[in-house]
Amino acid sequence: MTRPSLLVTRRLPQVVEAQLAASYDVALNRSDTPLTPAEFREAIQRFDAVLPTVTDKIGPEVLDVPKAQTKILANYGVGYSHIDIEQAKTHGIAITNTPDVLSECTADLALTLMLMVARRAGEGEREIRSGVWDGWRPTHLMGTKVTGKTLGLVGFGRIGQEVAKRAHFGFDMEIVVYNRSPVAPEILARFNARQVRTIEELLPLSDFVSLHCPGGAGTTALIDGPRLDLMKEDAFLINTARGEVIDEAALAQALMFDTIAGAGLDVFEREPRVNPLLAQCDNLVMLPHLGSATQEARRAMGLRVLANLNDFFEGKTPRDRVA
Ligand code: 8YV
16 A cells, blocks of 8 residues: 655654654655745645644645645644634645643743743843843842742643643742633642633733633734733733734833833744844843743654544544644
8 A cells, every 4th residue: 555645844853754754655844944835735736644833824825726635734733823724624634733742841931931031031141141240239130029929821721731730839829710611620729720701800910921822813912902901010921822812012012111020922923023122122031932842842742743644544533633
């Protein structure tokens, strides 16, 4: 039997590429540059399966091809707001993602951002590297204590719960949750958390607000100017979800006029471009979409994609099928 053909759109950890190549007729993207829309269209006509990442924008312009060969988009990543699900369904293309295996590392990174921005770690590092540190003094780079503060979580799925675990057990934080659907009382009880009904209710209560909802049309600019105004003046906003969830222009304004204390961003509206206003804000820590960027998570994500592909081509429903 001929092996299904598979295009992998970016370089993956070596062990993952090797395992994919053992089961599929694999085309690797050795240059590791994102595919152009024209290249992606061609791929949809040529390959049985495509393994895309967040850097592939997959809408009608690439899916609407005369003779599609691709039957599955086995996404490398848990978020899939870069894929137009309705279009993919129209073309009879299945979609899978990679949940669970990156939750801990993404939660670790949310905590990294919280600590960095509250304790002014980015500013301190810039000071040393630029050679202007002139020594210890009692009032130097005083930040904000994290331990014992209130953390508001927007979205309480797998990653949100991992953040709550770290914040509650590690930093003795009080956890408040906003989630579209009701969270089971026994899950809230694990972190002594309480669920509020609206984001408007959550924001004024929180010393830190951390976003863990999906991206896409339903959450675009969820955190906009009026909602930023509801945050405390000494509160911090953290985003490891998707860039579009925050109105970046409104955030830049809030940071510049100190209507909030600071922010930590791992994701941006138009990655890899960053709103130049943000770069001017010293009370902002920015990381280049590193949420799942550990050896362990990136390997596990690849193996999860492989399991999804194997199920699909064996005629089973992949465990991570999302459409
Ligand atoms: C990935 C992510 O690095 O899983 C996600 O949704 O944002 C990151 O873990 C990225 O999506 C790779 O495609």
